[in-house]
Amino acid sequence: MESLKIGKVSLTWLSGGDTNLDGGAMFGVVPKPLWEKKYPCNEKNQIELPSDPMLIQMDGKHILVDSGMGKGKLTDKQKRNYGVTKESEVEESLAELGLTPTDIDYILMTHLHFDHALGLTKLEDNEYYSVFPHAKIITSKIEWDEMRAPNIRSINTYWKENWEAIENQVITFEDIWSFGALKLVHTGGHSDGHSILIIEDSGEVAIHMGDIMPTHAHQNALWVLAYDDYPMDSIVAKQKWFPYGVEKDAWFTFYHDAFYRAVKWGKDGQMIENIARKR
DSSP: OOOOEETTTEEEOOOEEEEEEHHHHHHTOOOHHHHHHSOOOOTTTTTEEOOOOEEEEOOOOEEESOOOOOOSOOOOHHHHHHOOBOOOOOOHHHHHHHHGGOOOOOOOSSSOOOHHHHEEEEEEETTEEETTTTOEEEHHHHHHOOOOOOTTGGTTOGGGGTTTTTTTEEEEEESEEEEEEEEEEEESSSSSTEEEEEEETTEEEEEGGGGGGGGGGGOOOOOOTTTOSHHHEEEEEEEHHHHHHHHTEEEESSSOSSSSSEEEEOTTTTTTEEEEEOO
16 A cells, blocks of 8 residues: 655555546546546546545544445446446455554545545445444535535435435534644535645645546646536636645645556646556
């Protein structure tokens, strides 16, 4: 498993499952000849997109960022539609680190779309249970409200199977939630309640942009997803936080990138350092 240190904060990527989604949807109005140079696709025009949570370890706490694709919750049809080639191995990844799901203290949700929230619950004997029963689950209030009452567009990604069993663990925030070196900031954009995570410790910085910048190939502020509910908000967030990160010499970390766990970019926009994902 790949890892990164931000001051005294330790980040480790877990195995949360793999999907393969339409490249055109993932790059919106960007022409294929442009995005394909940065992120290759298969013969079906699909691009590989892992769903790998980060485990943060700091101050004696174990904290997840998003939860992976879950296990045993998708039908065969859903697996085909979403190009799922591997379900979650988060519990196995935790075991390699000497941990179990009961050791997780917090789960920080950038948003609650199914590919980020499936791993919160598990199905046993036709009933859903919390995978991480001791964890406080942090999400923006806007996101939590829409999760439970989706509109005609979002009903396809906010599923009751992912929230009913964990609703008593959820803690919501309005604009910013902070804990030590961690700060969740509501941005909107990809979803109305989407948030990013900023980690700052001992003069070092990491920014986890969630699905505002799901892969390194989405660095350009205008390269936003067709899945984004509010694309202009995504653009504004990238225009604000990408230069902030570059100025701070920050690592940009990823949940969905098939090639890199984290990247640093210089002021000229060129990649200057990276942590490759083992394939």
